[in-house]
Amino acid sequence: MRILVLNGPNLNLLGTREQTVYGSETMQDIETFLRQTAQTLNAEIVFKQSNSESALIDEIHASRDGFDGIIINPAAYTHTSIAIMDAIAGVGVPAVEVHLSNIHARESFRHTSYPARVCVGQICGFGKMSYELGLRALVHRLSK
Numbered sequence: 001m002r003i004l005v006l007n008g009p010n011l012n013l014l015g016t017r018e019q020t021v022y023g024s025e026t027m028q029d030i031e032t033f034l035r036q037t038a039q040t041l042n043a044e045i046v047f048k049q050s051n052s053e054s055a056l057i058d059e060i061h062a063s064r065d066g067f068d069g070i071i072i073n074p075a076a077y078t079h080t081s082i083a084i085m086d087a088i089a090g091v092g093v094p095a096v097e098v099h100l101s102n103i104h105a106r107e108s109f110r111h112t113s114y115p116a117r118v119c120v121g122q123i124c125g126f127g128k129m130s131y132e133l134g135l136r137a138l139v140h141r142l143s144k
């Protein structure tokens with residue numbers, strides 16, 4: 001099983017960015033952590049980050065070729081991007097949305113997620129464990 005793990009804008013700053021909200025671990029730390037889970041699930045992950053909405057959309061389109069599912073943290077595009085929502089719906093590759101923070105406990109503009117409307121589900125608030133839980137849930141769904 002091949003899973004694309006997509007990360008949106010500013011997540012490359014993890015480790016130094018708003019540590020009280022996002023903790024001190026870097027994207028690389030999260031990738032290393034998730035690779036361990038992936039191994040136990042017999043899943044292969046490809047881990048990517050982009051600050052560009054169009055690059056994220058291109059990755060979603062390309063995922064039709066060779067990926068069984070997507071884990072996506074769209075970051076701030078969660079709250080603005082109808083285009084990312086349409087891309088996920090358009091390709092029909094099952095996706096799970098994840099967030100490090102609990103977006104529902106933060107500012108009201110973070111309570112809305114466009115992509116979540118077309119995802120299998122959303123996991124938020126567990127730090128890097130959100131990625132692990134998302135991957136487990138997606139692999140479980142794909143194995144049915």
Ligand code: DQA
Nearest residue numbers: 010073075076099100101110
């Ligand atoms: C985030 C939550 C978003 O609201 C925010 O814009 C981010 C990170 C998270 O993982 O908690 O950049 O997606």
